[in-house]
Amino acid sequence: MRAPIQKTRTMAQTVRISLDAMGGDRGAEVVVPGAALALERRPDISFSIYGNSDIVAPLLQAHPRLREASTLHHCEVSVAMDAKPSQALRQGRWKSSMWRSIEAVKTGHADVAVSAGNTGALMAMSKFCLRTMANIERPAIAAIWPTMRGESIVLDVGATIGADAQQLIDFALLGGAMARILFSIERPTVGLLNIGVEEVKGLEEVRTAGRLLREANLRSLTYAGFVEGDDLGKGVVDVVVTEGFAGNIALKTAEGTARQIGSYLRSAMNRTWRAKLGYLLAKDAFDRLREKMDPRKVNGGVFLGLNGIVIKSHGGTDAEGFAAAVELAYDMARNDLMNKISQDLKSYHRGRFEPRDGSEGDK
Amino acid sequence: MRAPIQKTRTMAQTVRISLDAMGGDRGAEVVVPGAALALERRPDISFSIYGNSDIVAPLLQAHPRLREASTLHHCEVSVAMDAKPSQALRQGRWKSSMWRSIEAVKTGHADVAVSAGNTGALMAMSKFCLRTMANIERPAIAAIWPTMRGESIVLDVGATIGADAQQLIDFALLGGAMARILFSIERPTVGLLNIGVEEVKGLEEVRTAGRLLREANLRSLTYAGFVEGDDLGKGVVDVVVTEGFAGNIALKTAEGTARQIGSYLRSAMNRTWRAKLGYLLAKDAFDRLREKMDPRKVNGGVFLGLNGIVIKSHGGTDAEGFAAAVELAYDMARNDLMNKISQDLKSYHRGRFEPRDGSEGDK
Structure with a gap:
């Protein structure tokens, strides 16, 4: 088990969000303006954007504030919306924008990842990369x-x-x-x-x-x-x-x-x-x-139960919808979802061995 | 296995529907006017009404055409809307209005039964009384x-x-x-x-x-x-x-x-x-x-797969809604649903042993 990512995050001034810029029906065309919208409403975000820089960089031109708050990481490969999970893993592991946005959470470079890519592939990669939490x-x-x-x-x-x-x-x-x-x-x-x-x-x-x-x-x-x-x-x-x-x-x-x-x-x-x-x-x-x-x-x-949080945005959404997913990611990271989950799991599993007083019981 | 009930039915001039008059949140107060409404729109129905005659008979007074088309069978017991299936079977088997309306289908006195009683009890009684069809x-x-x-x-x-x-x-x-x-x-x-x-x-x-x-x-x-x-x-x-x-x-x-x-x-x-x-x-x-x-x-x-058709009306419905359930029952019986099912099952199970020519295949 790796150290909880929250430790790293709380050091940082901003919530660090990694984005799969190529996911969704319209890819970066929605992801970039969506991230820009979210940044307007949550100015304390820094983004790691994963995608084809030939496509993403020009789009960032129109959003100077977002460009300033972001690091763009070029990825040659993107996962198709109709890719089967096994196919996505085979072709996109290690190098696709989807994989690398998740990996940023694993390595502690991001607090949370957001992708509008296909659900099956995103879950398969998230499981493979982040693994399930202890006891889950x-x-x-x-x-x-x-x-x-x-x-x-x-x-x-x-x-x-x-x-x-x-x-x-x-x-x-x-x-x-x-x-x-x-x-x-x-x-x-x-x-x-x-x-x-x-x-x-x-x-x-x-x-x-x-x-x-x-x-x-x-x-x-x-x-x-x-x-x-x-x-x-x-x-x-x-x-x-x-x-x-x-x-x-x-x-x-x-x-x-x-x-x-x-x-x-x-x-x-x-x-x-x-x-x-x-x-x-x-x-x-x-x-x-x-x-x-x-x-x-x-x-x-919200993908829960893995060693890190991944947010799946609807593939067919627009910039406003993608912004909502980014803001949800922000809220989860800002409020230490991973730590809260760990505490709740610990207290549940402790309770199984040391039964608590039943007097304040649920109905 | 008993002879198909349709044989009996097609001899009759009318579609014979048995009613559990005591089922539903408001019981006979809804069942009787509901049946009367259905009879206006489907005049070729004869009803066997099962329920407490002290309650049902006075209600029938207001609907002379229904009264003429009906036989009222007094039942002391009715199944409560909150009765558990096992409880309903224990207390209501052989004698409740719900049981007897189903039994009328089994004995061939009715082509189809309608009840607004509770789903679990109605299904338990229907299974117990009618049993599942061969191969189902x-x-x-x-x-x-x-x-x-x-x-x-x-x-x-x-x-x-x-x-x-x-x-x-x-x-x-x-x-x-x-x-x-x-x-x-x-x-x-x-x-x-x-x-x-x-x-x-x-x-x-x-x-x-x-x-x-x-x-x-x-x-x-x-x-x-x-x-x-x-x-x-x-x-x-x-x-x-x-x-x-x-x-x-x-x-x-x-x-x-x-x-x-x-x-x-x-x-x-x-x-x-x-x-x-x-x-x-x-x-x-x-x-x-x-x-x-x-x-x-x-x-x-519609309860399907049993040796007879039972229709469950919504418990909270009014007379118009109960009439819709009765009309559905009528349509199913009038069009020989039981025979159609038997034929389809036979043709499916025959097909499993004698594979058909695949040339006219489904997509």
Whole structure:
């Protein structure tokens, strides 16, 4: 195990973010202006930008402040958006912009990496380069989920399929640490995603995880029991834990449903002159709704459970969306996510051998 | 194995529907007027109504046509909405309104049963009473999913957790037969729900099911490959097949997201006078949208894979929603769903021993 990267970071004046400039559907064209936008709002960032300098350097010309805050590292290779993870590893290990942006976190040259590259490749490289933390078997991807009450964290949304009880508990600890930062709360509530139908087979892992979480009686989180799919949008808990198959399907189903309703709404508002006029009058309200549902605002999946933080930006996002991912990366690094996770893991594993007094127990 | 119930049914002039009058949050108060509504639109139904006659008989007074088309069977016991399946079986077997409405299908006195009772109890009783069909290991609950193109069938949405490749193929055959009726098409398209992240563990069953469906080259359906969560709302296929845990979470997540956006929209339209005025002008459009998203219109989960059809109505629905479930039951029975399933299963299992000419293959 290597020394925690946070030690290095807290010495530095700035949060050091490494960027894969070639990731995403439009690559550096989005990454560079996105980073520039984030820098306007978070001026204490220094960037290590990895990419083809023939492409990136000219784009940096338009953003003098960003250019000043950045070091550009030329990389010949970039990982294609449709590359399979194994292919990406074969062709892009050691030398691609994606790999090198992750490696900068490993070597302690960056506090956090951001890429809009393809998820499978980014996860494969992150696992290979950073390895999972001690006591963590599998990484998870944490998504920020807009809810009626604000936001929740949902994990895993697709890093791995299936999870046993211990892995679900790991996800609870990882997501809990992230929630403490993202929502500035000391003891976030955590729920396990489950289905309402009773006495069906296969729930053993979820049930066991629930029992163990209750018994563990953690200082770092409040276990709030099971939640169902329709609780996600209600925001009944700060963190929702599930295995990656169901989590990914839930995430994409919610995105698809939002688009579907958006499309219904547009066609309804276009059908008659009265509706069109009404739409114009209520345009501010519609704009507000659109902003509330704007996927760019919550852009950024956080890879958790590895020896370093990697943020995955949506591949199809624009500069505003990429900036949101960079700002998320900033917040996680500035608030020592890695240290918080280590502490929470330590306290959980200590607790397994020295049971704590149950008197301040979770419900 | 007993003789197919369709034989009996086609002799009859009417579609014979058995109703659990005591199921649902409001029981007979919704079931009776709901059945009356359905009868107005499908006059060739005869009902066997199971419930407490002290409650049901007075309600029937208000609906003379329904009363004429119905036989009321008094049941002392009704299954509580919060009863666990085992409890419901223990207390309600042989004698509850729920059990007896299912039993009417088993004994051939009804073509299909409808209940708004609790899902777990209804499935447990249906399995116990009707048993799974030959060659089918597990039943599935099929939901009708509103899409941008119309509707799709999604199964399993919660009958059982997990499914191996053969069970996923069974679900494809069951859902395919239902789609042939519901959408009046000869050869529905069927997709397997999957996640986009490549080379992750645990997809073996889904991959194997896909390969086998492709190779089986069925006359009764076109296998269209994998679909993801965001394809559900697009309606890219007629039938989406998945195991019950992910399916249930997808269904509830979509419902929750729709409610969430509805709540955003309402609060946005209430914020300013301009928005309120706009809302009034565009009210027809909003009403159309609301109608489009009205869960009552697609009310009814179909239990498939048992020796008889049971329709689960939403417990919280009103008379209009219960009528939709009854009409769905009518359509399934009128169009011989059980026979269609039997034929499709036979042709699939025959095909496994006598491989067909691959020349007219699926893509």
